[in-house]
Amino acid sequence: MIDAGFAPSWFQQQALLVPESVDLFLGGGRGGGKSVTLALLAMRHVEQYGGRARVLYVRRTYPGIADFELLTRELFGQAYESARYNSQAHTWRLPSGAIVELGQLDGPQDYAKYQGRSFTLLLLDEVTQWGDLRMVDLLRSNLRAPAGMPTRTVMAGNPGGLGHQAVARRFVFGREPWREFVDDVSRRPMVYAPSTARDNPVLDVEAYTRQLEAACSGDPELLKAWRDGSWHIARGAYFGDVLEESRSLVEAWERLPAVEPSADQLGPEARELARRAGPGDDWPAWSFYLSMDYGVAAPSVVYFCADSPGAYGPDGRFYPRGSLVLFDEFDTRASNDDLNRGTGLSIPEIAARVKALCAFWHMAPQGVADDAIFARLGLPDDASIASEFSRCGVYFERANKGDRFSGWGRLRTLMAQAGMPDRPGLYVSRRCTGFWATVPFLARDERRIEDVDTRGPDHWGDAARYACQRERQLLRMIHLPRVH
Numbered sequence: 001m002i003d004a005g006f007a008p009s010w011f012q013q014q015a016l017l018v019p020e021s022v023d024l025f026l027g028g029g030r031g032g033g034k035s036v037t038l039a040l041l042a043m044r045h046v047e048q049y050g051g052r053a054r055v056l057y058v059r060r061t062y063p064g065i066a067d068f069e070l071l072t073r074e075l076f077g078q079a080y081e082s083a084r085y086n087s088q089a090h091t092w093r094l095p096s097g098a099i100v101e102l103g104q105l106d107g108p109q110d111y112a113k114y115q116g117r118s119f120t121l122l123l124l125d126e127v128t129q130w131g132d133l134r135m136v137d138l139l140r141s142n143l144r145a146p147a148g149m150p151t152r153t154v155m156a157g158n159p160g161g162l163g164h165q166a167v168a169r170r171f172v173f174g175r176e177p178w179r180e181f182v183d184d185v186s187r188r189p190m191v192y193a194p195s196t197a198r199d200n201p202v203l204d205v206e207a208y209t210r211q212l213e214a215a216c217s218g219d220p221e222l223l224k225a226w227r228d229g230s231w232h233i234a235r236g237a238y239f240g241d242v243l244e245e246s247r248s249l250v251e252a253w254e255r256l257p258a259v260e261p262s263a264d265q266l267g268p269e270a271r272e273l274a275r276r277a278g279p280g281d282d283w284p285a286w287s288f289y290l291s292m293d294y295g296v297a298a299p300s301v302v303y304f305c306a307d308s309p310g311a312y313g314p315d316g317r318f319y320p321r322g323s324l325v326l327f328d329e330f331d332t333r334a335s336n337d338d339l340n341r342g343t344g345l346s347i348p349e350i351a352a353r354v355k356a357l358c359a360f361w362h363m364a365p366q367g368v369a370d371d372a373i374f375a376r377l378g379l380p381d382d383a384s385i386a387s388e389f390s391r392c393g394v395y396f397e398r399a400n401k402g403d404r405f406s407g408w409g410r411l412r413t414l415m416a417q418a419g420m421p422d423r424p425g426l427y428v429s430r431r432c433t434g435f436w437a438t439v440p441f442l443a444r445d446e447r448r449i450e451d452v453d454t455r456g457p458d459h460w461g462d463a464a465r466y467a468c469q470r471e472r473q474l475l476r477m478i479h480l481p482r483v484h
């Protein structure tokens, strides 16, 4: 409870001393006084700029907004007699005419409500609850002020959330606390200001620590995050530390490369193999196949995959031997707002769409899929989903090399190696919108941190995992006519 004897803590004073021209990231353990700091910065801004001040405070969740509402009621209520809060619009109007608005934003899809509006100070609380920092960078475009008035972004967040890795990489790792650096994306000077509950003199730290221990029981990594403000934990987005758009995203291919590339299209390793190949040996060849995660209520996802022999792609880029390229995607998502819901398209309908795309790419409609589709359905003709697909001319084999964890491990390795000239990597086309909308943000399972949280839209992740669990030999044995 903030009372009349309120005084900022040491951490809050330091944060208030950082010049206004410098953005701030208040990143640390729970209870360090970050949210109060945001409220203090809002107060100082409205004091300084009066009626020109437009402050926007944003958080991902509604309960979070309610906390901040309470805090501002305590602070603003004491500071300004005639401050008025409109609880419908979540907006403070202060006597000077300054406005402080509290907003909830789930993610970039709801950004439209702020499009075109102007703010002078942006306060983003609990930034690690968003999967990445796109939200932050979008909102920044709303910073506009009359001449002579600075604009600023201040963020706060705990380690351990969904966006942990993205935030840590951009604002924490390699940054010295309280020392100015230039943010890579905004090109603005910035300061990382850490704190933990130990920096908050009003808290009974021992009691608070016990409370945190109870809240994190069985999850020592989260305890390290919340109690110690540690960013060096295995947390956040499952692929946050290995998948980077700048290394794995490739431009849309227009056509497939020749199955057997000419020698000048091969890299040194494959050219050497080709040179040594005797009669009857295989020339280094691309293989093209499908990888499917079939869903009933959830969307079905099919990737169009290429396995590189160590050659240049049709985009002129070199794909090291063994690299996996997801060059196209088909899915049955019901809408972009809920990527966990499918349209319920029938197997013949899915097969027809997949075959049409295979014909476009000049590849055979064959590939790998989830084990589950091979289960017999107990029907008189002994049918399975896989056999239904083959009846419709799309052929799947089990992607059964190893278990779920070795599959994730292989996918992570390919992601981590993307961009290395001599190691196989994972490359994903811009055409694969479902991949790019979901895989970078898949959360870790809170209980089994070596796994993905299956409550999220993991279908594009699963299909990518099957693609890299494919048994090469198995597919070689199926001989299907090439579609031309």
Ligand SMILES: Nc1ncnc2c1ncn2[C@@H]1O[C@H](COP(=O)(O)OP(=O)(O)OP(=O)(O)O)[C@@H](O)[C@H]1O
Binding pocket: 001, 002, 003, 006, 007, 008, 009, 012, 028, 029, 030, 031, 032, 033, 034, 035, 036, 037, 158, 200, 202, 203
């Ligand atoms: N200077 C202060 N004077 C009095 N109370 C304070 C002060 N700073 C913070 N508090 C109180 O300490 C508690 C924790 O502060 P705050 O909510 O700002 O922490 P936080 O870092 O945002 O925590 P979390 O990580 O959980 O979001 C709150 O109850 C807040 O009212």
Ligand SMILES: [Mg+2]
Binding pocket: 034, 035, 036, 125
């Ligand atoms: Mg807070």
